[in-house]
Amino acid sequence: xxxxLPRKFYYQPTLKVAQxxxxxxxxxxxxxxxxxxxxxxxxxxxxxxxxxxxxxxxITARNEIMFGSAGFWYVYLIYGIFYCLNIVTQRKGFPSAxxxxxxxxxxxxxxxxxxRKKSDLRDLSSGPGKLCQALKIDRSLNKTKAFxxxxxxxxxxxxxxxxxxxxxxxxxxxxxxxxxxxxxxxRFYIKDNQFVSKK
DNA sequence: CAAGAGATCATCT
DNA sequence: GATGATCTCTTGA
Numbered sequence: 001x002x003x004x005l006p007r008k009f010y011y012q013p014t015l016k017v018a019q020x021x022x023x024x025x026x027x028x029x030x031x032x033x034x035x036x037x038x039x040x041x042x043x044x045x046x047x048x049x050x051x052x053x054x055x056x057x058x059i060t061a062r063n064e065i066m067f068g069s070a071g072f073w074y075v076y077l078i079y080g081i082f083y084c085l086n087i088v089t090q091r092k093g094f095p096s097a098x099x100x101x102x103x104x105x106x107x108x109x110x111x112x113x114x115x116r117k118k119s120d121l122r123d124l125s126s127g128p129g130k131l132c133q134a135l136k137i138d139r140s141l142n143k144t145k146a147f148x149x150x151x152x153x154x155x156x157x158x159x160x161x162x163x164x165x166x167x168x169x170x171x172x173x174x175x176x177x178x179x180x181x182x183x184x185x186x187r188f189y190i191k192d193n194q195f196v197s198k199k
Numbered sequence: 200c201a202a203g204a205g206a207t208c209a210t211c212t
Numbered sequence: 213g214a215t216g217a218t219c220t221c222t223t224g225a
Binding site for chain 1: 215218219
Binding site: 060061062076077078079080081139 | 206207208209210211
């Protein structure tokens, strides 16, 4: 019933990947423990001209993974406190990634509650920093593969995708990129889903 | 409810 | 030395 997304999926155009990831399942394995969330919100970071992207300007130690080939995780620390999770997209040499911004808790909910120190379901993974905490995602997963047989973090799809409408808006928290790049409608979310991070 | 401040560190200048 | 693809808590209407 569930199938791990193949590497090919991530080679598609970033805006397409960002939209198609909605409704798919992010799976985290820690030993025997499995934590699963349904992806309800994403953002695209697209090309070296995107001033909102970490890949803007030149290649550095941190962003080099975004310049690499598709299907690798990019995990970074923000504000010295929280991690953010991205999946690298498109061909090698074209820097791009999709930020996974929010999940609907599906499996391993008690573990998520413990890791987050929260009990309300809507507080577990309704934001990029929150979901990394809930799935115990940190820098140890940076630059790892999402498409191999044995991995600790991957994405699955169900045969029946379910029915939902996709909403789009400007990306969150990137005003520093200037009005043009900050206003690109590259944030996608499942409409009327209560686990989306912002209205 | 909204607005504002503080937390805290890897990364880049 | 400055800052950020965030979150939580406090304050006040």
